[in-house]
Amino acid sequence: MEKSEVEADDGALIAAFVRGDERAFEQLYGRYKRQLYGFLNNLIVDNPAEVDEVFEETWLRVLEKLPRYRDEGRFSAWLFRIGRNIFIDRIRKNRNAAAAMELDAEEAPQVAGPMSMEPDQELELGEVGDVIAQAVERLPVEQREVFLLRQQDLAFKEIAEIQGCSINTVLGRMQYAMKSLRRLILEIDRGGIVT
Amino acid sequence: MKNRFENLRVHDVPEALDRRIMAAAAHKAKAVRFRRSLTHCVFTAAASAAALLIAGTVFLFPEAYHGELARPTKSVDSELLALADWSTLEQESYNLSFELYSGRQALAELSSVRMQEEY
Numbered sequence: 001m002e003k004s005e006v007e008a009d010d011g012a013l014i015a016a017f018v019r020g021d022e023r024a025f026e027q028l029y030g031r032y033k034r035q036l037y038g039f040l041n042n043l044i045v046d047n048p049a050e051v052d053e054v055f056e057e058t059w060l061r062v063l064e065k066l067p068r069y070r071d072e073g074r075f076s077a078w079l080f081r082i083g084r085n086i087f088i089d090r091i092r093k094n095r096n097a098a099a100a101m102e103l104d105a106e107e108a109p110q111v112a113g114p115m116s117m118e119p120d121q122e123l124e125l126g127e128v129g130d131v132i133a134q135a136v137e138r139l140p141v142e143q144r145e146v147f148l149l150r151q152q153d154l155a156f157k158e159i160a161e162i163q164g165c166s167i168n169t170v171l172g173r174m175q176y177a178m179k180s181l182r183r184l185i186l187e188i189d190r191g192g193i194v195t
Numbered sequence: 196m197k198n199r200f201e202n203l204r205v206h207d208v209p210e211a212l213d214r215r216i217m218a219a220a221a222h223k224a225k226a227v228r229f230r231r232s233l234t235h236c237v238f239t240a241a242a243s244a245a246a247l248l249i250a251g252t253v254f255l256f257p258e259a260y261h262g263e264l265a266r267p268t269k270s271v272d273s274e275l276l277a278l279a280d281w282s283t284l285e286q287e288s289y290n291l292s293f294e295l296y297s298g299r300q301a302l303a304e305l306s307s308v309r310m311q312e313e314y
């Protein structure tokens with residue numbers, strides 16, 4: 001199905017739900033739930049309970065806001081924006097836990113803070129995919145966001161809207177993320193951890 | 196073991212989460228349907244009330260009616276009066292008839308008496 005067809009279909013499902021058809025929501029939910037859960041699972045590192053809470057809160061917020069949804073771009077971009085904002089709000093509320101996490105992506109590429117690093121954990125070597133996933137976990141939050149949202153086929157323009165910054169900033173973060181990932185992957189492969 | 200890289204894009208959602216979210220959606224959809232039904236009933240009732248009000252205004256209030264209801268004319272009034280007096284006239288007529296009859300009867304009786312006397 002072409003992207004524009006998907007968007008038109010999403011619009012029809014939303015309109016049906018706003019009229020009271022819960023099966024329309026079920027279809028919409030089924031279409032995006034795994035993507036959102038995957039995104040949050042990789043964004044919120046080593047905290048499955050938090051992932052579940054943010055995931056549930058995101059969909060509850062979607063249910064509340066759907067009657068006012070006005071086809072402003074793709075539904076998936078809107079959905080990820082809500083999920084991301086809920087996550088950021090939670091971080092701000094838990095400043096102590098967030099202090100270890102890097103929120104300023106304009107600095108030189110850094111590895112994510114103690115929350116995602118467990119020096120005594122034996123790293124799993126082998127498949128490239130696993131190594132990349134581990135490296136992604138160690139990215140600063142905003143670089144990680146950009147990288148993960150690109151995995152969801154969101155355009156840089158959409159990511160800029162989600163993060164509330166310019167497209168140049170997003171491109172910069174993606175560039176830093178890719179640089180960091182290359183370095184981290186080499187480090188992980190060699191068996192070391194960058195601090 | 197599942198490739199963790201695949202989980203960068205998609206990840207299976209626990210069933211308990213699915214159930215809770217779908218329950219919330221069902222509750223919301225039910226509330227929407229109830230609100231729509233209520234709005235529909237309110238509009239229907241308002242439309243019916245408006246229609247009744249218009250109909251009532253047209254038929255119950257004479258001022259709203261362009262034509263005038265028929266009112267008795269003076270000649271009709273006098274005719275009606277005449278009808279009211281007619282019972283008296285009729286009575287008098289009956290009385291006269293009775294008296295006339297009685298007179299004839301009396302005359303007839305007298306005649307018969309006279310005839311008897313002549314005999």
